[in-house]
Amino acid sequence: MKHEEWKKISRIMSKRSLWMVHFCTGCGAMEMPPVMTSRYDMERFGIFAMATPRQADVFLVTGYLAVKTLKRVVQVYEQMRDPKYVIGFGSCTINGGMYWDSYNTIKDLSKYIPVDVYIAGCMPRPEAIIDSFLKLMDMIDKGEAIGWQKYRKYYDQYKRNQKMAFEYRLDEVKPIKEDDKNES
Amino acid sequence: MKAKELFPDAQELRKGRVRIELDKEQITDALKKLKENGYTHFVMLSCVDWIKEGKFELVYHMWSYEYKEHVMLSVKINRDGEDVVSNRELFPQIETYEREIHEMFGVNFVGNPRLGEFILEGWPHMPPMRKDFDTEKFVKDLYYKIPEVNEE
Incomplete structure (x- = not known):
């Protein structure tokens, strides 16, 4: 068999066995118990929580992130092994949500780590969470969930953004292309 | 002895709520006096920024289980x-409140050895709870200006 075909088979296998890191931030953690237990039962899709990041595939960022929490999130994300997927959970990870003017929460998660699927809502219903998992499975099957490859490819840009947030200053900003500056 | 008898100029806001205004030199003695007279529970220390007056107001909240009375000492x-x-010798829990107020407002408590980094990590700017700290401008200048990851 060709290499591509093996890849396809491994994608079919891995989409049916997603292990989720047990790392909960913000209020989204409260939505997880009904999804995990008998009422909605996400285990029937092959998803369950795993206590260590090194053995997990999916990272749910469940809510707002203070800069202090972002440091821990980046550490956990970097400990996970490839392939790894991130689900941004609730409006706080999209644009800050109700913390849009808070001095110590980040506003857009995808500036710091790559996000494959976002769920809108404050908070999202358990149906929406399961729907996002199905969407993620579909993306894995088609080979579209490539956030972990983006993190490798644009590592310097992600690290630069993380450093700006961790140090609360933009000092390191340099125009990425000199041409852009000249045009304006 | 109730707070009203200990401090004649105390104002009773309503039943069970007493407010006493003090100078900052009197605060240690007042806390000691209350502690010896039944106000054994130190509830919290809070800080208010009165920017137009140019003052910080520190409020020491005390509670008595005996009289069911809440006393606020305002400095x-x-x-x-x-x-x-610092009053950490009287009530050890004051130390934590002092650390927080030092970090969020920049008030210096003499005699507290643990003032320093507490909740915020590596914060280089003005203490963020002061009213002259423009939160919205800070957010717009920092978080909204962090560039998107540029995919080429």
Whole structure:
């Protein structure tokens, strides 16, 4: 068999066995118990929580992130092994949500780590969470969930953004292309 | 003895709520006096920024299980770096409140050895709970200006 075909088979296998890191931030953690237990039962899709990041595939960022929490999130994300997927959970990870003017929460998660699927809502219903998992499975099957490859490819840009947030200053900003500056 | 008898100029806001305004030199003695007279529970220490007056108001909240009475000791200090004496020998939990107020408002408590980084990590700017700290401008200048990851 060709290499591509093996890849396809491994994608079919891995989409049916997603292990989720047990790392909960913000209020989204409260939505997880009904999804995990008998009422909605996400285990029937092959998803369950795993206590260590090194053995997990999916990272749910469940809510707002203070800069202090972002440091821990980046550490956990970097400990996970490839392939790894991130689900941004609730409006706080999209644009800050109700913390849009808070001095110590980040506003857009995808500036710091790559996000494959976002769920809108404050908070999202358990149906929406399961729907996002199905969407993620579909993306894995088609080979579209490539956030972990983006993190490798644009590592310097992600690290630069993380450093700006961790140090609360933009000092390191340099125009990425000199041409852009000249045009304006 | 109730707070009203200990401090004649105490104002009773309503039943079970007493407010006492003090100078900052009197605060340690007042806390000691209350502690010896039944007000054994130190509830919390809070700080208010009165920017138009140029003052910080420190409020020491005390509670008595005996009289069911909440006493607020209010001390006003200048905003521009006036020192306050730490009262951590009287009630050890004051130390944590002092650390927080030092970090969020920049008030210096003399005699507290643990003032320093507490909740915020590596914060290089002005203490963020002061009213002259423009939160919205800070957010717009920092988080909204962090560039998107540029995919080429």
